[in-house]
Amino acid sequence: MTLSNYxxxxxxxxxxxxxxxxxxxxxxxxxxxxxxxxxxxxxRHLFFITSGxxxxxxxxxxxxxxxxxxxxxxxxxxxxxxxxxNKASRLYIEAMEDTECLVINVQDxxxxxxxxxxxxxxxxxxxxxxxxxxQDRLFEHIAATAEDRYDTFLERYPNLQNRLxxxxxxxxxxxxxxxxxxxxxRKVKG
Amino acid sequence: MTLSNYxxxxxxxxxxxxxxxxxxxxxxxxxxxxxxxxxxxxxRHLFFITSGxxxxxxxxxxxxxxxxxxxxxxxxxxxxxxxxxNKASRLYIEAMEDTECLVINVQDxxxxxxxxxxxxxxxxxxxxxxxxxxQDRLFEHIAATAEDRYDTFLERYPNLQNRLxxxxxxxxxxxxxxxxxxxxxRKVKG
DNA sequence: CAAAATAGTTGAACTAGGTCAAGAAGTGTC
DNA sequence: GACACTTCTTGACCTAGTTCAACTATTTTG
Numbered sequence: 262m263t264l265s266n267y268x269x270x271x272x273x274x275x276x277x278x279x280x281x282x283x284x285x286x287x288x289x290x291x292x293x294x295x296x297x298x299x300x301x302x303x304x305r306h307l308f309f310i311t312s313g314x315x316x317x318x319x320x321x322x323x324x325x326x327x328x329x330x331x332x333x334x335x336x337x338x339x340x341x342x343x344x345x346x347n348k349a350s351r352l353y354i355e356a357m358e359d360t361e362c363l364v365i366n367v368q369d370x371x372x373x374x375x376x377x378x379x380x381x382x383x384x385x386x387x388x389x390x391x392x393x394x395x396q397d398r399l400f401e402h403i404a405a406t407a408e409d410r411y412d413t414f415l416e417r418y419p420n421l422q423n424r425l426x427x428x429x430x431x432x433x434x435x436x437x438x439x440x441x442x443x444x445x446x447r448k449v450k451g
Numbered sequence: 452m453t454l455s456n457y458x459x460x461x462x463x464x465x466x467x468x469x470x471x472x473x474x475x476x477x478x479x480x481x482x483x484x485x486x487x488x489x490x491x492x493x494x495r496h497l498f499f500i501t502s503g504x505x506x507x508x509x510x511x512x513x514x515x516x517x518x519x520x521x522x523x524x525x526x527x528x529x530x531x532x533x534x535x536x537n538k539a540s541r542l543y544i545e546a547m548e549d550t551e552c553l554v555i556n557v558q559d560x561x562x563x564x565x566x567x568x569x570x571x572x573x574x575x576x577x578x579x580x581x582x583x584x585x586q587d588r589l590f591e592h593i594a595a596t597a598e599d600r601y602d603t604f605l606e607r608y609p610n611l612q613n614r615l616x617x618x619x620x621x622x623x624x625x626x627x628x629x630x631x632x633x634x635x636x637r638k639v640k641g
Numbered sequence: 642c643a644a645a646a647t648a649g650t651t652g653a654a655c656t657a658g659g660t661c662a663a664g665a666a667g668t669g670t671c
Numbered sequence: 672g673a674c675a676c677t678t679c680t681t682g683a684c685c686t687a688g689t690t691c692a693a694c695t696a697t698t699t700t701g
């Protein structure tokens with residue numbers, strides 16, 4: 262199963278631990294355009310994506326979609342605030358392709374932390390990485406140009422460039438689709 | 452001691468646990484303008500500020516200071532990436548007022564986690580909150596105006612407004628000092 | 642395979658915010 | 672109490688990125 266392989270690569274779990282972890286998750290499928298989470302609901306699951314592609318976004322005060330991130334194979338996704346604290350979410354998570362996930366709920370997650378304490382630390386590390394990535398993105402929005410942000414997007418998600426419509430990329434890097442089109446034109450010319 | 456009071460307010464630690472925790476930290480003082488951390492160094496400490504005020508910033512590719520956040524009484528501060536993974540930091544942490552801290556190093560932190568497992572979970576929760584705040588800040592930079600960001604700053608740090616020079620606030624919200632001056636002028640007029 | 646929807650391009654006019662320069666007000670500090 | 676230093680304001684000009692509108696691909700769907 263993909264989750265075990267993923268975990269084996271990332272940290273030193275024993276086979277017993279891997280089995281306990283795997284057994285705690287269940288498989289769920291989502292069709293393209295279906296929602297894993299909608300604003301106002303409590304996010305009941307932590308998702309591990311085994312195939313497909315999703316986006317997380319929220320709707321800003323002007324009614325515009327603002328994309329927070331994309332997640333494809335071997336990524337974790339959830340609204341951690343909503344998930345851990347049982348609060349209504351402000352976010353949407355939507356499948357952009359047919360998507361297969363492994364899911365776990367909060368109680369089972371905490372039960373699993375008790376059985377495999379290493380996993381809680383692993384998740385804390387993941388969260389740290391995520392926080393670092395968020396910080397970098399914030400820096401870019403404060404101190405870099407739209408073109409720089411586009412370049413970073415290409416580096417960070419090299420495999421997503423062709424799976425995503427261009428206006429979704431524009432949204433993610435925080436520019437209008439028209440302007441991204443111009444950036445790309447400029448880059449081709451060198 | 453302030454740390455115990457703080458922890459008592461935030462989560463259900465026993466007196467024994469509070470004592471073990473307190474004993475693991477040592478006191479350090481920093482004069483105004485001195486550095487708690489400089490770029491290129493490994494961040495050896497997690498700091499808990501008992502009095503004073505610090506800022507965390509990095510230097511962008513144009514040589515400009517970009518302020519990530521401020522921290523005053525009862526805030527935790529560190530470069531978590533550098534601290535946990537023993538990596539050179541990209542950040543500076545500087546005292547903006549004479550500042551008193553309680554500090555702990557990584558090894559002692561992990562030893563403490565073993566003695567008081569509740570604390571590791573508490574720190575994970577803190578990190579989650581921090582991540583949420585970062586995400587909100589990113590949203591604002593993507594979807595809100597400089598004036599909105601200024602309003603949010605005033606809400607988030609009501610007590611810092613008068614302790615900080617205006618150009619530092621401008622830096623934090625990501626605008627030029629001149630433009631913040633204009634925003635404020637506009638607001639006074641209503 | 643035609644119709645409809647969605648995606649991408651281009652131009653023209655506009656705006657939020659930046660940069661530069663100069664002066665005014667405060668604030669150390671010897 | 673004068674000197675330097677830092678902070679804040681204001682004006683004039685500049686630029687990155689937006690908005691709107693029209694046109695052209697390209698997909699999707701019946």
